[in-house]
Amino acid sequence: MNRPESLKKLKSEEFDICIIGAGASGAGCALDAVLRGYKVALIDKKDFASETSSRSTKLIHGGVRYLEQAFKKLDFAQLKQVRHGLEERHIVLKNAPHLARPLALMTPVASWVEGLYFKIGLQIYDAFATNDTLPKSKWLTKKEVLAKIPTLDSKKLHSGVLYYDGQLDDARYCLAIVQSAAEAGAAVANYMEVSGFGRSPSGKLNAVEAIDTRSGERYAIKAKLVINCTGPFADQIRLLANPALTERLRPSKGVHVVLPAATLNSEYAMLIPKTSDGRVVFAIPFEGATMIGTTDTDYKDVTSEPTLNEEEKRYLADTLNPYLAKPIRLEELKSGFGGLRPLLSADPGKSTKSLVRDHEVETDEKSGLISLLGGKWTTYRLMAKDTIDEADLFFSKTNTCTTDSCILAGGENYSFDLWKKLAVAYKLPDNICQHLTRKYGSRADYIGQLTLDNNSLKDRLLDHLPYIRAEVVYTVREEMAVTLRDFFARRIRLEITGWLETLSALPVVADLMARELGWSDDQKQNEISHYADLIQKFISDAKSA
Template sequence: MKSENSQFDIIVIGGGATGCGVALDAASRGFKTLLLEKNDFASGTSSRSTKLLHGGVRYLESAIKHLDKEQYNLVKSSLRERYLLIQNAPHLCHKIALLTPLYKWYEIPYIFTGLTIYDLLSGKKTLGRSKIISKKRAIKEFPSLKKDGLKGCVQYYDGQFNDMRMNITIAKTAERYGAKLLNYTEVKDFIKENGKIKGVIFYDKIEDKNKEAFAKVVINATGPFTDTIRKLDNPHCEEIMQVSSGIHIAVDKSYAPRNEGLLIPKTEDGRVLFILPWEDACIIGTTDEPAEVDEYPKAKEKEIDYLIRHINMYFDVKVTKDDIKSVWSGLRPLVKNSSTNDTASIVRDHYIKISESNLVTITGGKWTTFRKMAEDTINYIIPHFKLSPKNRCITEEIIYYGSEGFDENYKNKLLESNYFDKEILNHLIKNYGTKTEEIIHIAQKENLGDKLLESKPIILAEIIYAIRKEYARKPLDFLVRRTSLAETDLNSAKKALDTTVEIFSKELDWDNETKNNVKAEALKILSDAI
């Protein structure tokens, strides 16, 4: 007999941006929702992005050149979603100025016109108007820029965000609306009646046992792993994914100004590259290489060489491999296009399909459009499964966890307090928003106000908060996905591991064998690929 605790309206498989977005949309419409994630939330593609909320400058150029309405509409929709995220999660999302350096006179009107169209597509939701910047001013704003032959720059605005923390924030917001979200729970099989899916069998890695859950609808939102779940349903189904890898490298923050990034408009293979300030580093990316699906994809040497080669075409201060503080690779969940094998040319629109056994698959898309993808998915399944929502979609208006009551006044009030120095307070505010006070409370009550590392503003209380409030179950959940430490400074993450393991062990009551095994696993991942 099915227990009430195992019966749901909707089960979502996958705890990245898309899966958590679907769980939020479903729960906020009144559906009893369960989300299952094989590893940690944002442990895949969703924590390995370029950290930009954007419409896609490259897609707009392609849309205009080829009169492609599909790409045009994708850019326009993405710009609207960019605006909504900055409005509804202001502690994690903000606008950023981007310079495009140009070394030929004819490029200036071409790029300026294109970016002006980009602005116009935003309508009233624009973040600022594009403008031409002189060589002198460009060098002042971006001192490391190559000066020889520079004619000028075009400056435009896009959105920047903290992807890993945004993923956790979406999960916490879904929880606020009643969703149940479980990480480290791997779906092993589907439960079927008369050939139709009625539930799932999943393995709880923490409790080390198999469990069952039942639902009217099961949604596959596993990104690059989409075909793996589809084949669990039907081993003979045709694969629909064409995965590609995109790597990023982190170097010292001195390579980029604090509040401005660089867009390299065209590489040797027709891509764009971004050089961006990120936390206390500068990140550079990305590449586009065909890839195999892997939980921990490794950056290839030729991808690293590609980035360094292109950076050094635009920098006077040369970057070498010795300057790299961290490197990571993410997998793009691209839907196959029968007319091309070139992953760089595939449109990043989303794809929804229902199998013969009623498995719903949502895939494709990009970070910026996760909310729209979720809305379209729930809109699609309501009539198909004859579901009865309690209300319409409200995710356009939802203020995300940590942004309730967040504004400049709140921020300034905290900064004027004497809880910690301004560096620590700024770090807490931009990562936790209005939940900063909960971390301060833990720090004061439990004497956990010390820094995790002397050179970083992260404090010990954040580890406890991550365990108690943000689903952290293992040390790397904190070092890689609740903070950006491993992505910006891998050696510092390794130095912080011992202290982090000790706090996890004490809070979760691990025995010595468990503690040693967890530490060994974490060291291997940090040494191989995060």
């Protein structure tokens, strides 16, 4: 993943397919297409997974809520969505074992009737998962529940139903897909914003006009086929290709708050089945913190980043607090984040929470643009398969999709005890080695090797956290991190687990990135100021209604 080399290819070569948008679906399409033998370009206006794909609830799941709605409303579209999710769940877990793992989720219940209802529902959920090895659901006693999540309020608790889904580091999982596509031959580049299209005499797209927002340089990327994978921004690209098209998306905002790990004091997650607006909310351990989410509200201005506000903080706290012996205080908030769902809707009067998270592949006959619309993280591979199947039709080819068995970057030769070998080889503390193997998989060894050349790269970014300086160097050289936010938000995830810790680590990370990327002193200070102002805005927005 060498950005200058990719930019040279984008400028001088012609591609079979240019994919716009390097979130999970775009990265998935790039990997699938290049494995089918196509010459592929993949670009994004920001960083890889910088929008929806890094701001999920971090779950790999069929959707317990969709299953409930399917039976209550006899909605077979919801049932299909559950089946697809559970079919894909085991593939997502298998293909990147360092970034995805099983997660136990507890549903607290207040009566035996409620417990029976959830037990039956989760047994049906288990029955749909026919091709994986996750444990089946169990109905646990009050004592068993409290042994697993000791912070629950024992006075209100009758029992609990335990079930399993998967958890992933969404941003790094997307990055692993991009890395795998690049290593298979795709030209990939972040910070390439689309400004227009080149067209053939018949009006079909044959080039993507883009601006490198880091340098201001303009590109015309020649491609026989253009695929739009821009999630909640897909209508912008569709209308740029053909202004006569009608809008298809209803973006929905979902936010999460992040609190100290002591909130649950558990490795188990919680599913909260009763909320004031009929959703389900999750409380999940993630990166040494507790993440609570999510909300679901209409969001009109997709050009502005969704942030957390006081009302949303209060909603999530009020949803969780009835289950806890000691209610959380909003002052405990460590961070929070918002994201947009790319929901498909033909009915503007329908609430966003009732919309199915299914996907559709659309081909515009006038421009030739293929757009992948809708969908969710768990089914990214299936979404990509359907899209590249459509590309096969365009090229009059019949290719086999092999992404179900493609082990992603870092997953090759991975073992769960790899961290022990790192500790011995590089004399690093256990918690640092465990962190490195969970973030970089079998490639954690490359980071260890950097510390042999420069012992100071073993130093932690912050004394109480496992992140080290060598990661900054590695992510710039090998993972195309080009801004401070790339590193903090998507390479190590510190932005979403601790705003104040991010601010504390900024100077040392900026020094290392400046050295690697050749920033001048003025540019370094501008990068620090810009990012620090952004974090301060997040803090301010979270405090204001």
